[in-house]
Amino acid sequence: MSELKSINKFPEKGDKGAGTLPLKGVGGSLFDKIWNAHIVQQVEDGPTQLYIDRLYAHEVTSPQAFDTLRDKGIKVFRPDHVVAMPDHNTPSDQQERIDDPIGRKQVETLKANCEEFGIKHFTMGTKDNGIIHVVGPEKALSLPGMTIVCGDSHTSTHGAVGAIAMGIGTSEVAQVLASQCILQSKPKTMRINIEGELKSGVTAKDVALYIMAQMTTSGATGYAVEYAGSTIRNMSMEGRLTLSNLSIEMGSRAGLIAPDETTFAYLKGREYAPKGAEWDKAVEEWRKLKSDDDAVFDKEVTYRAEDIAPRITYGTNPGAGIAVDECIPTLEQIPEADRSQFLSMLDYMQFQPGQKLEGTPVDYVFLGACTNGRIEDFRAFASVVKGKKKADNVVAWLVPGSWLVRQQIIDEGIDKILADAGFELRLPSCSACLAMNPDKVPAGKLAISTSNRNFVGRQGPGARTILASPLTVAASAITGVVTDPRN
Amino acid sequence: MKEKFNIIQSTCIPIQIDNCNTDLIIPARYLASTTRDPKFFGDAFMHDLRYDADGKPVADFVMNQPAYSEAPRQGVHEIIVGGQNWGSGSSREHAAWAIAGYGVRVVISSSFADIHRNNLLNCFVLPVIVSPEFQQEMFASIAADPQTQVKVDVPNQTVTNLATGHSEHFDINSYKKYCLMNAYDDIDFLLSNKDKIETYEEKTLPL
Numbered sequence: 001m002s003e004l005k006s007i008n009k010f011p012e013k014g015d016k017g018a019g020t021l022p023l024k025g026v027g028g029s030l031f032d033k034i035w036n037a038h039i040v041q042q043v044e045d046g047p048t049q050l051y052i053d054r055l056y057a058h059e060v061t062s063p064q065a066f067d068t069l070r071d072k073g074i075k076v077f078r079p080d081h082v083v084a085m086p087d088h089n090t091p092s093d094q095q096e097r098i099d100d101p102i103g104r105k106q107v108e109t110l111k112a113n114c115e116e117f118g119i120k121h122f123t124m125g126t127k128d129n130g131i132i133h134v135v136g137p138e139k140a141l142s143l144p145g146m147t148i149v150c151g152d153s154h155t156s157t158h159g160a161v162g163a164i165a166m167g168i169g170t171s172e173v174a175q176v177l178a179s180q181c182i183l184q185s186k187p188k189t190m191r192i193n194i195e196g197e198l199k200s201g202v203t204a205k206d207v208a209l210y211i212m213a214q215m216t217t218s219g220a221t222g223y224a225v226e227y228a229g230s231t232i233r234n235m236s237m238e239g240r241l242t243l244s245n246l247s248i249e250m251g252s253r254a255g256l257i258a259p260d261e262t263t264f265a266y267l268k269g270r271e272y273a274p275k276g277a278e279w280d281k282a283v284e285e286w287r288k289l290k291s292d293d294d295a296v297f298d299k300e301v302t303y304r305a306e307d308i309a310p311r312i313t314y315g316t317n318p319g320a321g322i323a324v325d326e327c328i329p330t331l332e333q334i335p336e337a338d339r340s341q342f343l344s345m346l347d348y349m350q351f352q353p354g355q356k357l358e359g360t361p362v363d364y365v366f367l368g369a370c371t372n373g374r375i376e377d378f379r380a381f382a383s384v385v386k387g388k389k390k391a392d393n394v395v396a397w398l399v400p401g402s403w404l405v406r407q408q409i410i411d412e413g414i415d416k417i418l419a420d421a422g423f424e425l426r427l428p429s430c431s432a433c434l435a436m437n438p439d440k441v442p443a444g445k446l447a448i449s450t451s452n453r454n455f456v457g458r459q460g461p462g463a464r465t466i467l468a469s470p471l472t473v474a475a476s477a478i479t480g481v482v483t484d485p486r487n
Numbered sequence: 488m489k490e491k492f493n494i495i496q497s498t499c500i501p502i503q504i505d506n507c508n509t510d511l512i513i514p515a516r517y518l519a520s521t522t523r524d525p526k527f528f529g530d531a532f533m534h535d536l537r538y539d540a541d542g543k544p545v546a547d548f549v550m551n552q553p554a555y556s557e558a559p560r561q562g563v564h565e566i567i568v569g570g571q572n573w574g575s576g577s578s579r580e581h582a583a584w585a586i587a588g589y590g591v592r593v594v595i596s597s598s599f600a601d602i603h604r605n606n607l608l609n610c611f612v613l614p615v616i617v618s619p620e621f622q623q624e625m626f627a628s629i630a631a632d633p634q635t636q637v638k639v640d641v642p643n644q645t646v647t648n649l650a651t652g653h654s655e656h657f658d659i660n661s662y663k664k665y666c667l668m669n670a671y672d673d674i675d676f677l678l679s680n681k682d683k684i685e686t687y688e689e690k691t692l693p694l
Contacts, residue, residue, distance in 0.1 A: 040687045041680070046662025049680065051687055061579065063521040068674065089519060102519040109521050153578040153602055167602050169580035171609035171673070179677035181684055185660070187601070217506060218572040221601060251575065253601050317506050341505050436515045443540070455510040455576060457535055
């Protein structure tokens with residue numbers, strides 16, 4: 001332990017590096033290596049006290065945590081390890097104001113708390129702001145080898161850079177603010193291998209939706225997942241972030257991907273990445289962040305890329321999905337014990353057993369969220385809609401995940417392609433993912449969405465959600481019906 | 488709010504919904520509040536299943552049925568028996584606040600989502616994992632007689648369906664058991680270990 005170093009200093013912009021992580025004598029899986037390097041102490045017949053390199057805070061799950069500190073009369077222990085920004089309540093049409101007084105107060109409270117406790121805060125409507133899980137990696141605030149937490153289940157996203165990144169509750173946010181540590185029982189480990197080349201029209205989102213349908217939404221509960229295999233090695237950083245983002249929808253709090261040249265190329269030169277000699281030193285250490293050949297996993301599964309088609313969901317959990325050209329299962333195809341839940345999901349969705357969803361009219365399309373709000377997602381969407389026109393029956397919300405993404409969309413001229421096709425580019429926000437800002441899907445309306453959850457009421461009370469990739473959502477936006485992007 | 492755990496014996500609210508996610512336990516629109524008022528969150532517990540769009544109680548939802556509608560108090564409805572994969576989805580601790588705020592002290596299921604399970608413990612609500620068979624038997628006993636009592640013995644780590652007399656052992660680590668039985672918080676533990684944190688930082692932080 002004494003030889004271990006951890007990448008846990010807040011890097012100064014452009015000069016000092018992120019430190020190093022010599023891993024001499026530490027074996028096992030990628031997860032084990034990072035976990036073991038962050039153990040402060042093991043509580044006897046209890047949890048591990050784990051040191052946290054980065055805490056992200058947003059407005060929804062932090063106010064009561066700051067109250068806890070005030071109750072106890074304590075300060076934030078390591079404010080330079082914490083970065084905060086509002087994203088959930090942020091409107092996507094304008095960001096001059098928040099009309100809802102409760103949401104406005106929450107966003108103002110985050111800012112006031114950050115000022116009081118000396119925490120870096122990216123204000124709504126400024127160029128640094130965006131969805132935490134988009135901003136963290138793109139500013140290289142999330143780096144390989146780190147432990148990263150946030151009061152948000154999609155914190156798993158940051159695992160794509162080769163970090164242990166987990167969602168936590170507000171009590172735990174308070175613990176990290178107070179001590180830079182959390183108490184966690186070590187999860188079991190699972191490696192999910194994807195091998196082979198993805199077919200045309202198939203994206204990381206489809207891979208994730210496929211895995212969920214195979215293993216159910218609780219298939220990885222209790223595990224930390226590592227994604228590996230040739231498909232992952234060939235996947236872009238944006239694709240990996242999408243895949244890790246959706247780990248929680250399989251039940252896993254963490255979805256790690258070993259850092260490689262793709263990771264380093266993505267991070268290099270970004271705002272908070274180590275620079276110069278510090279960068280070289282960091283990369284040298286990061287190359288050691290991979291599972292040893294003899295690493296043991298509690299569970300290992302392998303899927304073939306060629307088996308994966310563009311996916312859509314038909315139910316009210318992300319695991320209830322099919323290939324876009326398949327029919328919803330018939331009642332007979334569902335195990336007897338699951339039939340009542342199956343029927344109740346279809347009742348909410350207003351679908352029938354055995355129904356083909358391709359060709360079903362959609363009312364709303366949503367491109368964005370921490371799942372698919374990155375530049376590659378907008379490039380993919382634009383590649384489909386270029387030279388075509390949005391269907392008249394469809395309301396479309398195209399919402400970049402950050403101001404940096406939005407700027408890149410404009411710099412690449414994608415905004416013009418979108419405008420020509422009848423789409424408006426909105427302002428960075430969590431938007432229609434979770435019905436906490438004005439972008440809500442009305443009751444009974446059907447949305448096809450790149451977000452992460454199709455739960456009952458997720459996009460608004462009574463709203464019906466089909467989850468899909470940016471390509472499938474784009475194709476459906478043009479035709480006005482659920483559409484296979486391969487056609 | 489923090490009441491020490493020992494033996495809880497109570498009637499139950501059966502919420503037989505598999506994959507009951509935290510969006511169902513508390514819808515997102517209740518998350519914008521900065522309050523810590525237990526009543527605010529307790530009132531929002533399972534809101535959109537309890538109430539229709541006009542705010543009227545949905546008569547056939549279990550929490551509105553006469554047998555289960557009484558608010559929890561000692562010996563009454565202090566225990567929820569939930570479906571499998573209870574608390575999946577969003578990490579919102581507001582879901583645990585809703586359960587605690589409603590007055591529930593124990594949630595029994597065959598499986599819990601990891602984040603929600605930790606949140607319950609941090610809110611001094613005990614998640615108890617039982618076998619699917621034991622869970623189904625509890626649902627059956629409660630359906631046959633809503634007055635069925637379940638006994639959760641924290642010191643001995645047993646849960647007993649008093650209608651059948653069947654009992655199961657449940658797991659909880661010694662540290663968390665100590666916390667629950669002594670109303671002791673993780674944050675207090677961490678604050679009492681500052682020296683270890685600083686030692687770790689000295690050894691590992693780049694200078």
